Amino acid sequence: MTVTLADVAARAQVSPATVSRVLNGNYPVAASTRERVLKAVDELDYVLNGPASALAAATSDLVGILVNDIADPFFGIMASAIQSEIGGPGGRAGGERLAVVCNTGGSPDRELTYLTLLQRQRAAAVVLTGGAVEEAPHAAAVSAKLRKLADAGTRVVLCGRPPAPDTGAIALAFDNRGGARQLTGHLIGLGHRRLGYIAGPAERTTTRHRLEGHREALAAAGVEDDPRRTVYGHYDRRSGYEATLELLRRDPDLTAVVAANDSVALGACAALRESGLRIPQDVSVAGFDDLPFSIDAVPSLTTVRLPLAEAGARAGRIAMGREEPPPGGIATVRGELMVRGSSGVPRSS
Template identity: 80%
Template sequence: MTVTLADVAARARVSPATVSRVLNGNYPVAASTRERVLRAVDELDYVLNGPASSLAAATSDLVGVLVNDIADPFFGIMASAAQSAIGESASGRAGGQKLAVVCNTGGSPERELTYLTLLQRQRAAAVILMGGSLEDPEHLAATAGKLAKLAEAGTRVVLCGRPPVPGDAHAAALVFDNRTGARRLAEHLLGLGHRRIGYVAGPADRTTTRHRLEGHREALAAAGVAEGPTVHGPYDRRSGHEATAELLARDPSLTAVVAANDTVALGVCAALRERGLSIPGDVSVAGFDDLPFSIDAVPALTTVRLPLHEAGVRAGRLAMGTEEAPAGGRDTVPAELLVRGSTAPPRG
């Protein structure tokens, strides 16, 4: 029924071992023999049996990329970059064709763990975790344990946009400098003269949320300005929309709103506009991440750019072992303030 290595071997009049060696290309095979084998493969339309191969070789060509929300371009961009970096470096066994796959955790710790187990089960060659994680100690410990076990089994572990697991030297980590980015953004607003700044934060208990909030507060504290109202919510426009009402209710004299990210900022803008407030005339708005649409917002969004594509590519390379792991196992990815039309001095 299905064509096996043995069938190919028979047709090429060689042993199965030889066929395997031709296919994996890490053993000297005479050119004429190789030729014959490849022809047989072609004629029989043979496709390697992955499970069998993985079982025998004790490794697979699967690379898992875990993201919090695949429908969010923030992750889409990084995942896409990683996937192409992985697809390109076609080295290693079996033609080096790795199967880079992205798994959507939806931000749920359980699903994250489930996916990690599933990947462990598949003996994945590498795993990339993208985006911030929950800060629940229990979950952190569980994840750390899983990752350690994966690393131990030979799976390369890469963190991208997530702080390194304390006490885990196995994983290479690309850490986004959310704190500095948020600080710069707040400093920009303060520099413009804003003193009453609302903040629509991301979900509580997330590293990304906390770091951005901390950077924001640092700047305020340094300037001796009191912290404005803060509301937490998911990373979507609706959250920004709803939070704005809450923020305004708590402090009607706000002159600026900082959003957890650009998507949220869009919701903030919509809500502001519905109330007849102009941007940045009445209220300045700022986002984070510099997602593609943020430059097309009206007015264009002041935001903090994270080099998502570049980070994704690096994560992919690290996963493939194509790029040297950074010294100390971690490297910081800088955030850059982008001032655009949505922020201006407060109405005098």
């Protein structure tokens, strides 16, 4: 039924070993022989059996990419960039590798399960994107898993995620804290003193770092940090909408809303508009990430641009061993403050 290496060998009048060598191109084969083999491959429409190769060679051409939510462009952009570098068809590399994108939904359990599945597939590399969950038992379990993967020869890269010490994983961390500091600093510089903050889920590193940066900026300017001005939610539009309503309820005189990310900021904008508040005349809004749609918001969103595609591409290259890992295995990727129409001076109070 299915044609195997042996069939090709028979047709080309050579041994299976030779066919294998022609296909893998890592052993001298006479040009005439190679041609004969290739012809047979073509005629029989032969397709290598991946699992068999992987078993025999003890390697696989699968690369795992873990994301929280592939429907979110934040992850989509990184995944796309990683993919383009791991040398799938059209990629730079010779070897063609397949990207296994795993949607963890932010659940630590699923993250772990996917890691095991990838380990089972003997993945060549694994890239973890997005913030980590900061619950001790899970962090430890993930670290142990990463360590094991690394020991088994799988290259592990963290993209936009803080370093995991002693795991052998390379980390490309986003400077969330610094970005947030700049962003809130910008608002304070404009004159804002009553800023609401919409944070992400409490247990995420990303959430904590951005919030810390925000608070650092407040502290640096001597602005009181009323805990009632911070609301936790999720990284989605809906959260932004609801949290903004809540913030407004708590303090109707808010002059600015700083959101955990751009989607949240968009939700905030919607809530403000529906409350009859103008942006930025009545309330300024700021996001984070600078996703493509942020510039199309009206007014366009002041935010912190994270070089998602660049970081993803770099992570991909490192995962493929095509780029030197940063010294110490850790690099910080900075964001850039993008001042746009959604932030302005506060209304005179």
